Amino acid sequence: xxxxxxxxxxxxxxxxxxxxxxxxxxxxxxxxxxxxxxxxxxxxxxxxxxxxxxxxxxxxxxxxxxxxxxxxxxxxxxxxxxxxxxxxxx
Numbered sequence: 052x053x054x055x056x057x058x059x060x061x062x063x064x065x066x067x068x069x070x071x072x073x074x075x076x077x078x079x080x081x082x083x084x085x086x087x088x089x090x091x092x093x094x095x096x097x098x099x100x101x102x103x104x105x106x107x108x109x110x111x112x113x114x115x116x117x118x119x120x121x122x123x124x125x126x127x128x129x130x131x132x133x134x135x136x137x138x139x140x141x
Contacts, residue, residue, distance in 0.1 A: 085119060106132055116133060
């Protein structure tokens, strides 16, 4: 399952920084996925500290939402995010 081209165009029209766009691209490649910051970072080949603020910014913009918290590999609770469902977007 991939995102409809119109959805991709809508996301492309948002005023995002380059890093925000890269992070959002990971979520648009897997629109059904619920991803941790670490999973997004690994997908991009980045350190987690580069991803964490971008996910927070995209969440504040209403594009992503925190959908869960799970136990991470270090024994701490970590955020799980996803693309905000269409019916609640904006």
